Amino acid sequence: MSKYDYLIVGAGLYGAVFAHKAKKAGKKVLVIEKRDHIAGNIYTKKIEGINVHQYGAHIFHTNNRQVWDFVCQFAVFNRFTNSPVANYKGELYSLPFNMYTFNKMWGITTPDEAREIIERQRREAGIINPANLEEQAISLVGRDIYEKLIKGYTMKQWGRDCSELPAFIIKRLPVRFTFDNNYFNALYQGIPVGGYTKLVENMLEGIEIRLGTDYLVNKRELDSLAGHVVYTGAIDAYFNYCLGNLEYRTVSFETEVLEMPNFQGNAAVNYTDSETPYTRIIEHKWFEFGRDEEGRELPKTVISREYSREWKPGDEPYYPVNDEKNAALYDNYKKLAEKETNVIFGGRLGEYKYYDMDAVIKAALDKWEECSSC
Ligand code: UDP
Numbered sequence: 001m002s003k004y005d006y007l008i009v010g011a012g013l014y015g016a017v018f019a020h021k022a023k024k025a026g027k028k029v030l031v032i033e034k035r036d037h038i039a040g041n042i043y044t045k046k047i048e049g050i051n052v053h054q055y056g057a058h059i060f061h062t063n064n065r066q067v068w069d070f071v072c073q074f075a076v077f078n079r080f081t082n083s084p085v086a087n088y089k090g091e092l093y094s095l096p097f098n099m100y101t102f103n104k105m106w107g108i109t110t111p112d113e114a115r116e117i118i119e120r121q122r123r124e125a126g127i128i129n130p131a132n133l134e135e136q137a138i139s140l141v142g143r144d145i146y147e148k149l150i151k152g153y154t155m156k157q158w159g160r161d162c163s164e165l166p167a168f169i170i171k172r173l174p175v176r177f178t179f180d181n182n183y184f185n186a187l188y189q190g191i192p193v194g195g196y197t198k199l200v201e202n203m204l205e206g207i208e209i210r211l212g213t214d215y216l217v218n219k220r221e222l223d224s225l226a227g228h229v230v231y232t233g234a235i236d237a238y239f240n241y242c243l244g245n246l247e248y249r250t251v252s253f254e255t256e257v258l259e260m261p262n263f264q265g266n267a268a269v270n271y272t273d274s275e276t277p278y279t280r281i282i283e284h285k286w287f288e289f290g291r292d293e294e295g296r297e298l299p300k301t302v303i304s305r306e307y308s309r310e311w312k313p314g315d316e317p318y319y320p321v322n323d324e325k326n327a328a329l330y331d332n333y334k335k336l337a338e339k340e341t342n343v344i345f346g347g348r349l350g351e352y353k354y355y356d357m358d359a360v361i362k363a364a365l366d367k368w369e370e371c372s373s374c
Contacts, residue, residue: 002227004030009215009222010232012040013357014347016203017070017364018230023207025372030225031204032213034233037197038204041318042357044195048257048300049292050285051195056251056306056318057268057282058196061186062358068188070361074202077190080287083181084268084280088148095270096183097141097149098176105144111177118142136167140175152274157308158249158321166322169354186358191287228371232347234317235333243332246352247310247325248317254278254305261290263301278305320352344371 006022008015011033023029037043041055059082062068071077086093094100102114121142130136133154137146146162150170154162158169174185182189192199215222216237223229231238236246267286271278282304291297311317320326330352337345344367348355355363 002225004028004226006030006228006230007032007222007226008230008232010034010040010347010349011038011200011204011209011211012232012347013042013200013360014350014364015040015230015232016200017361018344018346018368019207020203021365021368021372029207031207031209032215032222033209033211034214036211038209038211039197039200040232041316042196042200044197046195047255047302049298050300050302051191051288052255052284052302052304053196053282053287054253054255055316056253057284057287058357059184059189059191059287060357061184061189062361063185063187064358064362065187066365067358067361070365071192071199075192075194075199077188078193078288080191080267080289081181081189082183082268083266084183084270085264085266086149086153086270086272088152088272091148093149094181095149096173096175096181097145098174098181099179100181101145101149105148114177117144130167132163133165133167133170134162137162137170140170149270149272153270153272153279155274156277156279158319159308159310160321160323164323166324168322193288194293227342229343231343231345232350234349235330235337235345235352238345239333239336243336244329245313246329246333247321248315249308249319249321250311250315251318252307252309254307256303258301258303260301261297261299263303278307280306282306317349320348320354322352322354326352 005027006029008019008029008031011031015031019029019031042058043054044051045054059080060077084095086095093104099111099114102108106117108114118141122139125138125143127135127139130139137150151162158165264281264283268280268282270280284302285298345351346364346367347360
C-alpha cells in the first residue's frame with residue numbers, strides 16, 4: 001500500500017490546483033518541489049513593502065467564470081488592468097494596438113482612417129494567408145507598427161526572426177479600433193492582494209509539502225510513495241532528454257531598489273527597439289497602485305529589467321519555443337508520456353505549452369475531473 005494517493009511534482013499553479021482538488025476529495029497528497037519555495041514562476045516576494053514578481057510579471061486574467069470563481073476562493077483580487085507602454089527609441093505608444101497607438105503612429109483620429117492605412121500596408125506586403133508571425137503582424141496592424149513595436153521586441157524575446165515564428169504568438173495581443181488600453185480581452189482581471197505566493201499557500205493549505213526535493217534525482221524512491229504521480233516539470237527532462245532537448249527561452253532579471261517613489265509611472269514599459277538589450281522594465285509597485293496593504297504610499301520603488309535568452313541546461317525554462325521543429329519533438333515525447341502508466345504530465349513545462357495562468361488552472365481542474373471520475 002502506498003502512503004499517498006498522489007505525488008505532485010512541482011508546487012506551481014498546475015500542481016497546487018490539482019493538489020487542492022485531490023485533498024478536498026479526501027485523497028492523501030504529497031507535494032514535492034525542487035526550489036526552496038512554493039508557487040513556481042508566479043512566486044512573489046516582498047521587498048520594501050512591494051510584492052516583487054521574482055520570475056516575471058504575472059497579471060491574472062480570464063473569461064472563464066469557473067476559473068475565476070475557483071481562484072477567488074484563495075485571494076481577493078485588486079482592480080489592476082494591464083496597460084503596458086511601448087518605448088521605441090524614446091517614442092511612447094499605447095499597447096495593445098488600439099486607437100491611441102494608431103493616432104500616435106499616423107496622426108489619424110478615426111477607426112476608418114486606421115483601417116485604411118493597415119489595409120493598404122497589408123496589400124503592399126502582398127499577404128493573403130499569413131504563414132508566420134511577421135506576416136500575421138503586418139496583416140493585423142500594418143508594416144509601420146510591425147517595424148517599430150513588434151519586430152525588435154519579438155526578435156529579443158524569442159531570439160529568432162519573426163518569419164521563423166508561429167503566427168499564433170502575436171494573436172495573443174488584441175487589436176482594437178477603439179480607445180481602450182486594456183491589454184487583455186478578459187471579463188475578469190486583477191492581481192491577488194497580498195501576492196501570488198499567499199494565493200498558492202492558501203490553495204495548498206493542509207497539504208504536506210517537501211521543498212528542496214528534486215524528483216528526478218530520487219525518482220524511484222519517491223515513486224514508491226504514491227499510487228499516482230502528477231509531474232509538472234519539463235517533459236524532456238523526465239525522459240532524460242533521450243530524444244534530444246526541447247528548446248526553451250529563459251529570462252533573467254536585473255532587480256533594483258530605487259530611492260524614489262516613481263521610476264516610470266507604469267507597471268510595464270516594453271522596449272521595442274532591437275538595440276536596447278532588455279525587453280521590458282517592470283515597476284512592481286504599480287501592480288498594487290503604489291500602496292501597501294494598509295493603503296499607505298510607498299516611498300521607494302523596485303524595478304526589474306528583463307533579459308531573454310536561449311535556455312541551456314541549468315537555466316530555468318520559461319517559454320516553450322512552439323515552432324515546427326519543437327512541436328514535432330514534443331509529439332514524440334508525448335507518445336512516450338502516454339506509455340507511462342499512472343503519471344500525469346501537466347502545466348507549461350509538462351505539456352510544453354505557452355499557457356496563461358487561467359488556462360493552466362482550467363487544465364488542472366479538467367484533469368482532476370477526469371481522474372476522479374475514472
Ligand atoms: N509583442 C511585441 N511587442 C510588444 C509586446 C508583445 O511584439 O510590445 C509580441 C511578442 O512577439 C511577444 C508576443 O507579442 O512574444 C506575446 O506577448 P505577451 O505580452 O503575450 O508575452 P508574455 O507576457 O507572455 O511575455
